[in-house]
Amino acid sequence: MELSKTGQELVRRAYEGLFPDREYSFDGRIKYSGKFAPYNANVVMRGKQLTFGLSREWMEVSEDIVLGLLQHLLSKLFKAKKTTDNMQLYEIFLRKVHKAAPRKEAPPDLAESFRRVNEKYFSGMMDMPNLRWGSESTSKLGSYHYGSDTVTLSTALRESRELLDYVMYHELLHKKHKYSTKNGRSIHHSREFRKDEARFEDAALMEKELEKLARRKKWKKIFSF
Incomplete structure (x- = not known):
């Protein structure tokens, strides 16, 4: 340092x-x-x-x-x-x-998820960010890092293509909308962000499925030896 x-x-x-x-x-x-x-x-x-x-x-x-x-x-x-x-x-x-961030090769399954979401919800116009798998967390399923233009997704999403795409879409909305500041406070989920988020097919159902996934993973950990 x-x-x-x-x-x-x-x-x-x-x-x-x-x-x-x-x-x-x-x-x-x-x-x-x-x-x-x-x-x-x-x-x-x-x-x-x-x-x-x-x-x-x-x-x-x-x-x-x-x-x-x-x-x-x-x-x-x-x-x-x-x-x-x-x-x-x-x-x-x-x-x-993010435009100057170095590009890294994406895992094939994440690249496929990005392509599906990009075509369906962004008309194929979204530039692919860096994509990487994180840990098997259910408390933090995804994140977008502005500086490195990187979407990180929990490996807990590997078992469901639909949930993977749903969280991928959410993180790509962060790339699209970035954030704004009001009175010194950073706003990452603006009204426009929430409006776009609701466009995902069966969004309410996806939220319920994410809750089920979190419960399953929690019980799996409790009974793991």
């Missing part, structure tokens, strides 16, 4: 730009690490120490955008309903960064 020499000043500027009426009294630092997924970041506060962990990709990004990232994290940390020009630049960047 690399400690940024200019991190203290950047953290100060980010804080003062977000909270111009507050006195800055923190020891701020930025650490770049290869352990993060591309364009991921977090912040940890211990007493008066603010430590921002950023993926190495952020080292090559404009300072104005990095300031927006720091302010985004600060607004979540301090539960501040604020938006700045730098935060807007950061959001625009994050919505577009």
Whole structure:
């Protein structure tokens, strides 16, 4: 993990730009690490120490955008309903960064699921993201990572093509709609997102089937030796 020499000043500027009426009294630092997924970041506060962990990709990004990232994290940390020009630049960047994400070969079953969903619900116009299997989780069946343009799906979905396609569709909607910010809060499931989500054939039935799947997997774990 690399400690940024200019991190203290950047953290100060980010804080003062977000909270111009507050006195800055923190020891701020930025650490770049290869352990993060591309364009991921977090912040940890211990007493008066603010430590921002950023993926190495952020080292090559404009300072104005990095300031927006720091302010985004600060607004979540301090539960501040604020938006700045730098935060807007950061959001625009994050919505577009997927176009530069390196492509990886997808597992054949996930690639087939994507093609089915793309043809039926996106008229074949959706660019295929990176696709990967995750763990056999029923609490988190899928996710979309904006920075690496990656859809990750639980292996618990392998037993049902219909459920796999349903969760695939949900995650592709995140790729389509991205997210918006209002009063410092990220909105990932907008009204337009929910409207599109309801277009999936037998969506209500799919939700019930996902609940059944979760119960089956839970009982399977209880009785596994």
